Amino acid sequence: MSLLKWAIRCYPRAWRDRYGPELETLVEDRGISSRDVANILAGALRMHLATASWGILSAFALAGILAAAVYAWHAPRYYLSEAAVRFAPAPGAVLSYGEQLAEVSRVQQEVNSRPVLMSVLEKQSLDLYPRLRQEAPMEDVLEQMRRDVEFHAERSGSGVALHIRYRGEDPARAQAAVYELTARAIDAHHSRQRLAAQLSDGILINPRDRTLLNFSRLTSATVLDPPLRPAHAAGPNAMMILGLGLLAGLASAGLLWSVRALPVAALTAGSLLLLYALLAYMLPLRYERTVILRADSPATLKLAPPLAESLVQVPEVTASVETGNEPETITIHLRARDWRSADRAVSLIAGRAMDAAEYVRRKRGAGAITPYIGPESHGEDELPYLPFFAPALWTGLALTGCGACFLLLRRARGSYTFSAIDWACKNSPR
Amino acid sequence: MHDRALLILISLSDGEKHGYAMMEDIAAFAGAKLGPGTLYGAITRLEQRGWIRPVGPAGERRQPYAITGAGRAWLESEIEKLQKIGKVAARRLRPA
Numbered sequence: 001m002s003l004l005k006w007a008i009r010c011y012p013r014a015w016r017d018r019y020g021p022e023l024e025t026l027v028e029d030r031g032i033s034s035r036d037v038a039n040i041l042a043g044a045l046r047m048h049l050a051t052a053s054w055g056i057l058s059a060f061a062l063a064g065i066l067a068a069a070v071y072a073w074h075a076p077r078y079y080l081s082e083a084a085v086r087f088a089p090a091p092g093a094v095l096s097y098g099e100q101l102a103e104v105s106r107v108q109q110e111v112n113s114r115p116v117l118m119s120v121l122e123k124q125s126l127d128l129y130p131r132l133r134q135e136a137p138m139e140d141v142l143e144q145m146r147r148d149v150e151f152h153a154e155r156s157g158s159g160v161a162l163h164i165r166y167r168g169e170d171p172a173r174a175q176a177a178v179y180e181l182t183a184r185a186i187d188a189h190h191s192r193q194r195l196a197a198q199l200s201d202g203i204l205i206n207p208r209d210r211t212l213l214n215f216s217r218l219t220s221a222t223v224l225d226p227p228l229r230p231a232h233a234a235g236p237n238a239m240m241i242l243g244l245g246l247l248a249g250l251a252s253a254g255l256l257w258s259v260r261a262l263p264v265a266a267l268t269a270g271s272l273l274l275l276y277a278l279l280a281y282m283l284p285l286r287y288e289r290t291v292i293l294r295a296d297s298p299a300t301l302k303l304a305p306p307l308a309e310s311l312v313q314v315p316e317v318t319a320s321v322e323t324g325n326e327p328e329t330i331t332i333h334l335r336a337r338d339w340r341s342a343d344r345a346v347s348l349i350a351g352r353a354m355d356a357a358e359y360v361r362r363k364r365g366a367g368a369i370t371p372y373i374g375p376e377s378h379g380e381d382e383l384p385y386l387p388f389f390a391p392a393l394w395t396g397l398a399l400t401g402c403g404a405c406f407l408l409l410r411r412a413r414g415s416y417t418f419s420a421i422d423w424a425c426k427n428s429p430r
Numbered sequence: 431m432h433d434r435a436l437l438i439l440i441s442l443s444d445g446e447k448h449g450y451a452m453m454e455d456i457a458a459f460a461g462a463k464l465g466p467g468t469l470y471g472a473i474t475r476l477e478q479r480g481w482i483r484p485v486g487p488a489g490e491r492r493q494p495y496a497i498t499g500a501g502r503a504w505l506e507s508e509i510e511k512l513q514k515i516g517k518v519a520a521r522r523l524r525p526a
């Protein structure tokens with residue numbers, strides 16, 4: 001197809017049927033230049049705009065907004081409550097930022113451990129997850145709570161502020177849960193301080209743990225910001241959902257308007273999405289996190305391997321367990337497709353490692369396993385990570401299926417065609 | 431649109447012409463080069479308004495167009511306005 005014919009095909013079909021041959025003859029008579037092609041394309045755009053059915057466009061936009069409004073109305077609201085606890089060197093004590101961070105990290109891990117979270121969950125006055133508790137086992141409720149609790153440590157003056165945030169479906173429950181978690185964080189810190197004070201009485205302990213416990217003795221914790229009852233829901237963001245609905249409506253109208261052959265477009269879009277999903281599936285895993293479990297002795301660690309292997313049963317994450325050069329350590333390497341999964345796995349494993357430590361302590365009467373979390377790192381591969389594998393797969397399959405059905409229908413009916421432009425041009429006011 | 435309509439109507443006021451002839455005529459009397467897309471966009475609108483009409487058989491590849499009575503009336507009123515404006519401009523430009 002020549003450039004001229006291609007440019008003329010950009011006009012609406014009804015217009016093209018009426019004026020196309022004349023325009024083609026005119027250009028053939030005077031010779032075509034690149035400027036003429038640009039002029040014809042601009043004319044086609046103007047003609048599309050002139051013949052556009054603004055009613056259809058408005059209807060699609062309105063439908064998008066209405067669908068988004070229904071979704072926003074029915075989507076469960078959630079409330080965020082947050083508190084901050086400041087850990088600072090006690091008067092006269094000298095602690096580096098890293099040492100303070102180590103103490104905060106230990107407190108965070110203890111609060112996020114299974115016994116602490118279970119005790120918070122079982123507190124009747126809080127009544128957390130009433131529906132989920134009726135429908136699912138406590139393990140699932142615990143996992144949900146771990147997803148809803150967030151910890152974030154940041155520098156605050158000469159100390160470190162640990163922000164504890166909880167996301168709940170009820171403002172009062174969110175506030176109460178954060179209040180409880182904050183109290184547990186302070187308790188955990190005080191317990192470590194008491195344990196550190198007892199160390200001087202000659203209790204034998206791993207030198208590393210002794211050093212860590214010493215940090216707690218030299219740190220004081222104060223509540224910087226108490227949890228407040230959230231006045232408004234933090235989400236879902238209704239305006240954003242309505243805006244997305246409007247855009248989706250306009251995009252659908254634009255697609256219907258600009259695409260002459262809907263089945264072919266559906267097949268093309270579906271194939272592209274399937275290709276994308278295939279690539280996303282084939283690309284190697286990207287994010288890596290490491291959790292090191294250190295035991296106080298090799299004998300204690302003998303109990304750890306089966307526990308360590310049970311620790312890595314986290315969805316969306318693959319893990320490998322290895323015993324390091326040091327006989328008291330087990331290193332768990334986590335590889336995930338996205339950093340959220342990797343982070344969630346680290347959080348879960350840290351919590352479960354505390355459970356393991358508790359188990360070992362009860363089984364042997366003594367001994368301890370302490371988790372250390374390595375920094376986030378990228379995988380060995382530098383290939384880009386492609387998100388949205390599952391949505392792309394299902395949307396691609398749906399579009400390909402729709403396109404194939406349309407084509408089959410067209411073939412079955414022989415003369416069946418679908419063109420929004422034809423319809424709109426025929427119905428647009430002259 | 432206003433200028434292009436005016437040029438096309440002036441071009442058709444002395445007889446029927448097809449697209450290419452209109453372009454040549456407009457370039458000759460006004461020195462304006464209309465692109466093919468611009469010309470046919472204007473022809474579409476003028477035909478919709480009933481100011482011009484095709485005079486050849488339907489489907490003619492070199493379809494001639496003719497100005498209608500409504501088109502001629504609009505053109506005359508526009509020319510009258512332009513003449514008044516032109517007179518004022520000439521008077522004001524004349525040295526005192």
